[in-house]
Amino acid sequence: MTHKSLFFNKAIDYLITNKDGLYIDCTLGLGGHSKQILNRLSINGLLIALDNDLNTKTFVKNLEFYLDKRFSLININFKYLEIIAKKKHLFGIVSGILLDLGISTYQIKDYKRGFSFFINGPLDMRINNTFGITACCLLNHYKFKQIFKIFKTYGEDEQLYRLTVEICNRRHHFPFKMTLELSNLIKNLKFTNYHIKHLLIKTKPKIQKTYIINHKSIKIKQKFIKHSKSINTKHIRIKENTTKQTLIKTNNNSINKKKKKHIHPSTKIFQAIRSYINNEIQNLEIVIITSLKLLKTNKKLIIITFNSLESQIVNKVLKTTLNKVNKIYPSIEEVFYNNSSRCSAIFIIQKLKTFYLS
Numbered sequence: 001m002t003h004k005s006l007f008f009n010k011a012i013d014y015l016i017t018n019k020d021g022l023y024i025d026c027t028l029g030l031g032g033h034s035k036q037i038l039n040r041l042s043i044n045g046l047l048i049a050l051d052n053d054l055n056t057k058t059f060v061k062n063l064e065f066y067l068d069k070r071f072s073l074i075n076i077n078f079k080y081l082e083i084i085a086k087k088k089h090l091f092g093i094v095s096g097i098l099l100d101l102g103i104s105t106y107q108i109k110d111y112k113r114g115f116s117f118f119i120n121g122p123l124d125m126r127i128n129n130t131f132g133i134t135a136c137c138l139l140n141h142y143k144f145k146q147i148f149k150i151f152k153t154y155g156e157d158e159q160l161y162r163l164t165v166e167i168c169n170r171r172h173h174f175p176f177k178m179t180l181e182l183s184n185l186i187k188n189l190k191f192t193n194y195h196i197k198h199l200l201i202k203t204k205p206k207i208q209k210t211y212i213i214n215h216k217s218i219k220i221k222q223k224f225i226k227h228s229k230s231i232n233t234k235h236i237r238i239k240e241n242t243t244k245q246t247l248i249k250t251n252n253n254s255i256n257k258k259k260k261k262h263i264h265p266s267t268k269i270f271q272a273i274r275s276y277i278n279n280e281i282q283n284l285e286i287v288i289i290t291s292l293k294l295l296k297t298n299k300k301l302i303i304i305t306f307n308s309l310e311s312q313i314v315n316k317v318l319k320t321t322l323n324k325v326n327k328i329y330p331s332i333e334e335v336f337y338n339n340s341s342r343c344s345a346i347f348i349i350q351k352l353k354t355f356y357l358s
């Protein structure tokens with residue numbers, strides 16, 4: 001199984017600037033990026049890979065590069081990167097660091113992990129499932145106020161109050177055990193909204209837009225069409241002097257508006273629970289700061305974010321530093337073929353000589 005992540009080649013292209021360098025892949029997963037990094041390095045290059053999921057080791061042991069002398073795996077949370085750096089004397093000598101956030105398809109598809117709202121499995125959701133509280137424990141034992149706060153902070157969802165009430169009412173009679181119990185509850189609660197939106201999408205005449213873009217203005221020609229499910233790239237005409245960035249932004253806006261309505265009602269709530277029990281936001285803040293200490297000047301930290309919450313945190317942390325940051329969104333084709341990429345982004349952060357604000 002492979003995890004063909006978004007921005008797969010882009011991430012590696014930006015990351016590798018020295019074939020003999022030392023690199024860190026903080027999120028090994030199924031090893032897709034690591035394999036590609038090793039392919040691009042010379043025999044003098046080195047790669048240290050981290051992953052918090054202890055099952056990764058079993059999986060990666062079967063991969064061809066596991067025995068590569070340039071590769072080493074440390075099964076640890078990336079928030080401890082500074083401890084590793086102290087042990088191995090890595091400060092200021094690393095040529096590139098990669099963070100591909102979230103979880104892999106392998107973890108999502110494994111019903112025992114409880115990450116999926118489509119497959120029934122125990123409500124666990126811990127990335128390192130050897131310790132810590134499970135999703136089940138949170139739903140059955142946390143106080144109303146705590147659950148509400150978690151949903152509000154990490155979930156960016158509507159109807160949170162009603163959902164929290166329903167969860168607290170239900171658990172007295174039927175304590176939560178399985179993922180589908182939660183996702184069905186959410187679906188029933190949001191049934192009206194979700195389905196009304198879908199009905200509207202199916203019956204309303206669509207507006208076909210043609211974007212004529214140049215770097216100063218975007219003219220939109222529109223006409224009513226019967227029904228179109230797809231976004232057709234033919235509808236985007238580019239004038240000669242269009243900057244790439246303008247095009248990407250415009251494409252994204254149009255896609256986001258169109259695709260937003262198709263988000264599964266459980267997405268944000270599952271995201272909130274997973275984010276909270278794995279401490280994802282705090283870990284991310286820590287690893288960004290540590291990475292900047294480890295990198296050589298002018299070298300890059302590449303972060304692939306999967307949702308807007310992660311992107312917000314990256315932006316927030318980088319505000320306190322003085323580094324060169326580029327942010328790229330998925331192309332229109334990537335979103336079209338992979339709807340879940342709509343909220344993702346890639347951050348290319350180049351460490352400058354003085355990287356902290358005084």
Ligand SMILES: C[S@@+](CC[C@H](N)C(=O)[O-])C[C@H]1O[C@@H](n2cnc3c(N)ncnc32)[C@H](O)[C@@H]1O
Nearest residue numbers: 003027029030031032033051052053077078100
């Ligand atoms: C999206 S997958 C990475 C996929 C990988 N780039 C590939 O090409 O196969 C994210 C991985 O990061 C790991 N992970 C998530 N949070 C972590 C953390 N705090 N520390 C270390 N690994 C973490 C997950 O277990 C998962 O395997």
